[in-house]
Amino acid sequence: MVKVVKFGGSSLADATQYRKVLDILSQDQHRRVIVVSAPGKRFPSDTKVTDLLIKYENGDENEVSLARQLIIERYQAIAEAFKVSDQRFEPIREYLSDLVNLYYVNRKARLAHFKAAGEHLNAILMAEVLQAQGMSARFVDPSELGITVHGDYNNAILDQNSYSKIQDVSANLLSDTDYIVVPGFYAYNDAGEVCTFSRGGSDITGAILARGFQAEMYENFTDVDSIYSANPHVVKHPHSIREMTYREMRELSYAGFSVFHDEAIIPAIEAQIPIVVKNTNHPALPGTLIEPEQNFRSDREITGVVSSNHFAALYLHKYLLNREVGFTLKLLQILYRYGISYEHMPSGIDDLTIIFDKNQVSNAILPNLLEDIHRELQTDQLEWIDDYAILMIVGEGMRDKVGIVDRIVDALARDQIGIQMINQGASRISTMLGVHQNQADQAVRQIYKEFFESKVGVEQ
Numbered sequence: 355m356v357k358v359v360k361f362g363g364s365s366l367a368d369a370t371q372y373r374k375v376l377d378i379l380s381q382d383q384h385r386r387v388i389v390v391s392a393p394g395k396r397f398p399s400d401t402k403v404t405d406l407l408i409k410y411e412n413g414d415e416n417e418v419s420l421a422r423q424l425i426i427e428r429y430q431a432i433a434e435a436f437k438v439s440d441q442r443f444e445p446i447r448e449y450l451s452d453l454v455n456l457y458y459v460n461r462k463a464r465l466a467h468f469k470a471a472g473e474h475l476n477a478i479l480m481a482e483v484l485q486a487q488g489m490s491a492r493f494v495d496p497s498e499l500g501i502t503v504h505g506d507y508n509n510a511i512l513d514q515n516s517y518s519k520i521q522d523v524s525a526n527l528l529s530d531t532d533y534i535v536v537p538g539f540y541a542y543n544d545a546g547e548v549c550t551f552s553r554g555g556s557d558i559t560g561a562i563l564a565r566g567f568q569a570e571m572y573e574n575f576t577d578v579d580s581i582y583s584a585n586p587h588v589v590k591h592p593h594s595i596r597e598m599t600y601r602e603m604r605e606l607s608y609a610g611f612s613v614f615h616d617e618a619i620i621p622a623i624e625a626q627i628p629i630v631v632k633n634t635n636h637p638a639l640p641g642t643l644i645e646p647e648q649n650f651r652s653d654r655e656i657t658g659v660v661s662s663n664h665f666a667a668l669y670l671h672k673y674l675l676n677r678e679v680g681f682t683l684k685l686l687q688i689l690y691r692y693g694i695s696y697e698h699m700p701s702g703i704d705d706l707t708i709i710f711d712k713n714q715v716s717n718a719i720l721p722n723l724l725e726d727i728h729r730e731l732q733t734d735q736l737e738w739i740d741d742y743a744i745l746m747i748v749g750e751g752m753r754d755k756v757g758i759v760d761r762i763v764d765a766l767a768r769d770q771i772g773i774q775m776i777n778q779g780a781s782r783i784s785t786m787l788g789v790h791q792n793q794a795d796q797a798v799r800q801i802y803k804e805f806f807e808s809k810v811g812v813e814q
């Protein structure tokens with residue numbers, strides 16, 4: 355049995371962090387499939403290597419050479435600390451320099467290739483460091499594992515047949531080495547071009563490998579002791595979550611718990627592999643276990659509260675909308691024409707609101723989109739609401755308890771926070787509210803206070 359262990363950028367930011375990672379690996383022989391991110395921030399005002407690579411791809415002449423220099427220094431400092439020879443380090447330097455000379459189909463393909471270099475080079479370096487410590491370790495590229503993707507170059511979607519390909523090669527790969535080191539965040543499309551997942555996507559690679567290797571566990575190492583009930587940047591010293599279900603995590607990460615990528619839950623669910631989120635800086639702490647619903651027992655009412663500002667809403671009013679056959683179909687056909695997906699669509703008798711991820715609707719297409727909707731659907735009122743935040747309150751405990759929504763609404767009303775929309779998820783484990791962006795953090799604090807403030811410390 356193996357464990358897949360993913361180390362985030364903060365866990366690999368410099369040689370000190372690398373050392374902690376080596377310790378963590380040595381503590382459990384099952385930790386053999388290692389997924390790495392690019393080096394992250396060493397201190398709050400630092401720049402992640404992925405962001406330096408974006409500058410390297412699209413900056414002006416000065417920015418480009420500065421970015422290349424800064425990137426190489428990040429890897430070099432780690433290599434030197436572990437006595438990786440210049441000769442072994444040279445390919446890393448060359449790879450980085452060659453990026454600007456390769457042929458790319460278009461700018462998006464080029465950007466993806468540059469971004470992926472952060473993980474690619476870090477995985478090569480990690481394998482070198484392990485070898486320099488006398489361990490047997492091998493860099494394994496996603497192409498060797500048969501991981502393929504489709505869709506946008508910078509927002510790729512996994513091909514489902516990747517799992518069987520990983521399974522086919524997994525035993526062989528582990529037979530002659532203790533560790534395989536796989537770069538997270540990217541894979542290849544049918545044409546053999548590099549594509550990345552969305553930002554934070556090394557979590558997704560880890561989950562794919564956990565399923566592909568039929569791992570006993572997927573351990574995700576980061577820089578917090580656990581997943582908290584609220585973003586620690588919004589609520590001071592929030593309550594730690596010891597255990598939660600897959601679907602709670604999926605809803606919370608989708609809505610803004612950036613500690614774990616929402617798409618990374620899916621492979622784990624499909625193969626029913628438990629996920630543990632742990633702190634590289636305090637690995638002895640239990641962290642947070644994310645597990646199937648059937649294993650889960652808890653008395654708590656809600657598990658977490660989160661808000662996110664990257665949404666916008668289209669409010670549409672038309673009398674007798676409810677009587678018009680095919681109204682929603684026509685609306686969705688317009689969105690389809692524009693290649694836009696939507697997030698939610700709560701509706702009433704004469705109106706509906708469509709909530710979009712802002713990245714889906716650029717300012718360039720917005721006027722035409724609104725005009726088409728107005729003309730083709732003969733709407734009475736059409737309003738684009740840019741100032742929109744979604745507040746999500748999630749918990750398995752909400753399903754069986756009466757009065758939770760009343761408490762949420764009361765808590766917000768006490769602080770004069772207006773609710774623009776309210777929607778209970780069909781699974782009944784989440785309630786979603788639309789609020790103004792400038793009240794979103796305050797709304798999180800109010801809900802947190804209502805449900806958690808009386809309970810102090812870590813959950814038992």
Ligand SMILES: Nc1ncnc2c1ncn2[C@@H]1O[C@H](COP(=O)(O)OP(=O)(O)O)[C@@H](O)[C@H]1O
Nearest residue numbers: 362363364576577578581582584585611612613
């Ligand atoms: N509910 C939450 N619980 C824990 N961390 C959270 C939460 N919401 C946001 N975060 C943030 O997520 C960060 C960890 O995620 P990330 O930066 O992607 O780490 P990594 O570098 O390990 O990939 C934490 O430092 C914290 O600021």
Ligand SMILES: N[C@@H](CC(=O)OP(=O)(O)O)C(=O)O
Nearest residue numbers: 362363391404553554555556
């Ligand atoms: N390095 C990529 C992918 C990733 O998952 O990074 P991190 O583990 O630092 O969140 C990014 O910054 O988006």
